[in-house]
Structures are given as structure tokens and as C-alpha cells.
Amino acid sequence: xxxxxxxxxxxxxxxxxxxxxxxxxxxxxxxxxxxxxxxxxxxxxxxxxxxxxxxxxxxxxxxxxxxxxxxxxxxxxxxxxxxxxxxxxxxxxxxxxxxxxxxxxxxxxxxxxxxxxxxxxxxxxxxxxxxxxxxxxxxxxxxxxxxxxxxxxxxxxxxxxxxxxxxxxxxxxxxxxxxxxxxxxxxxxxxxxxxxxxxxxxxxxxxxxxxxxxxxxxxxxxxxxxxxxxxxxxxxxxxxxxxxxxxxxxxxxxxxxxxxxxxx
Ligand code: SF4
Numbered sequence: 363x364x365x366x367x368x369x370x371x372x373x374x375x376x377x378x379x380x381x382x383x384x385x386x387x388x389x390x391x392x393x394x395x396x397x398x399x400x401x402x403x404x405x406x407x408x409x410x411x412x413x414x415x416x417x418x419x420x421x422x423x424x425x426x427x428x429x430x431x432x433x434x435x436x437x438x439x440x441x442x443x444x445x446x447x448x449x450x451x452x453x454x455x456x457x458x459x460x461x462x463x464x465x466x467x468x469x470x471x472x473x474x475x476x477x478x479x480x481x482x483x484x485x486x487x488x489x490x491x492x493x494x495x496x497x498x499x500x501x502x503x504x505x506x507x508x509x510x511x512x513x514x515x516x517x518x519x520x521x522x523x524x525x526x527x528x529x530x531x532x533x534x535x536x537x538x539x540x541x542x543x544x545x546x547x548x549x550x551x552x553x554x555x556x557x558x559x560x561x562x563x564x565x566x567x568x569x570x571x572x573x574x575x576x577x578x579x580x581x582x583x584x585x586x587x588x589x590x591x592x593x594x595x596x597x598x599x600x601x602x603x604x605x606x607x608x609x610x611x612x613x614x615x616x617x618x619x620x621x622x623x624x625x626x
Contacts, residue, residue: 370397373514380521389525390428393499393518399511402500409446409501423453429495429522430455436491437474437613438526438533439465439606440519440540442586443498443507450501454483455494464587465494465536468603472610473618491615495522497543505588512543520547527551531577532613534605537586538562544581553579564597565605567612580612 375398383389397403410422427444441461444450448459456462457480469492470478476488498507498515507515523530535541541562549555553570560568566583584605585597592598610617 370400370403373398376515376517380517383521383525386429386433386522386525389518389521393428394425396426396499396518398514399500402498402502402507402511405446405503406450406501409450414447417447417451420451422451424450425453426499427453427455427496427501428499429493430457431489431493432491433493433525434491434529435489435493435526436529436531437493437609437615438523438530439492439494439536439609440533440544441465441494441496441536442505442539443496444501445505446501448501452480452482454480455496456480457482457485457487460589460592461587464592464597464599464602468587468599468606471603471619472607474606474610474615491610491613493526495519497540497547507539512539516543516547519543520550523547523551527576530579532580532582532609534582534584534609535562536584537588540586541583548579548581552576564601565608567608580609582609582612 375396379392383392406424410424427449441456444455445459448462449455449457452458456465462480466475466480467478469475474490474492480487497519498512499518535544545555548570552573554573555570560566562583564583564585568581570579570581572578582605585591587597587602607617
């Protein structure tokens, strides 16, 4: 258990620190030290103290959870935030919770992940050409970060996208929160949004030109693979696979179906 008695940082810690990260590894390591949001610091550490019965033998990560995947990934996937007993426990995004079970199974089906399951940081899972990240790096109560917390965390995402940009061609955006969080970051980074602003939807697609003459960026929207969306079949495994496949296609990645029927 990590102490919650340590002080939080000033809210401008990400804004002051993120631009100085010279590599994705360096950025990831720095993100993991962040304590800029008092409510989220308290929540992530409280979850680690109380635990879930099934995980009582775990020493929770209880820190911000960085993105996962190679720095030269043509395809980004942007979700919401770590789960209190998922990423906040295992230290890897989408790892150890039902959302991650659905996401990594779909990526494996498409040949974009080495394994269909993600259980812990030492499970040897690799992503091929895919980088997964989130606009809020700490687990929020009720999976609902505030807009203030989203904005405080934004510089980490902005720097991550800068570092990914040389290879980045497409982003699959999982859920309306991620869509809303991502668009201003893309604008700040020079990508031009059409007017009216593109609206989130499952299967929504937008091609963003870059004002500096850089490579355009494809956005593909998809419902978040939350437990609720999956259990109500608002999002099925086939639907999730389809938006990821589309993201891979427009990102120039080869896709192949390992297994899993189209109606799964
Ligand atoms: S949500 Fe982001 S800005 Fe807030 S403490 Fe976590 S890493 Fe830092």
C-alpha cells in the first residue's frame, strides 16, 4: 500500500512537466509520479487500501496508469480512464477488468496483440502497431472524471500525441468522453477540425488535415467496451472488432482474423 499522506502536487504539474518529456518511456515514467488531482489521488489509494475480495492478495499499483504500446504505432486507441480494480490494480491500462478483456480479445482477433488476455504487467502481452492511452490517467470514482480533472490531465495526452505523431495515422476513440477530451488536443497539435465539430457516434469517421502540412489523421469513433455496454449488447464483440478493424485499415496496418466469428 502506498501512503496517502504524501502531499498532492500543484494542478499545473502536468502542464509544466509533460512538454519536457523527450521520449514516450520518459513520459510514461513521469506520468506515474503525478499527484495533481487531490480527489483522484485519494480515490486510487482508497481503492488500493480497501481492495476487492478477489484481489485481496494484490499490491495495487495505485498510481497514474500510463499508455501502453510502441512509440511508432500508426494506430492509437483512446479510452476513458483506468478502472479502480483494473488498471489501478495492475498498473497497465485496460488490464485486469472486463473492458480490457473485450478490448484485448478483439485486438488479438485482428492480429494486433500477441495474446487475447491481459492479466498483469508481466504477462508478456505485446501490441503490434497499436498504442492505447487515456485522457485521464487515474481511476475516478464511478468512472466519471470531472471536466477539471480532464483538463488538468490534458498535457500528458498532448505530449503523448506529439511523441506519437511521426508514425500516427489513425485513432479509434472509445466513447463520447474520450471524443470530447481528444478534439481540443488535436486542434492544439495542428489538426484541423471540420465545422460543425464532428459528433461522436459508433462508426463515426473524420479525416483531419494538418495545418503544418503533416500527415492527415483518421478518427474512428466506437462505443466504449464498458461492462455496461457489453452486458446490454449496446456493443458486441463483433461491433468492437469492426471499429478496430476499420481503425487498423485506415491506419495502414495489416489485419487478419485469428478467430472469432463475425457474429460473436
Ligand atoms: S488524473 Fe492525470 S493530472 Fe490528475 S493526478 Fe492523475 S495523472 Fe495527474
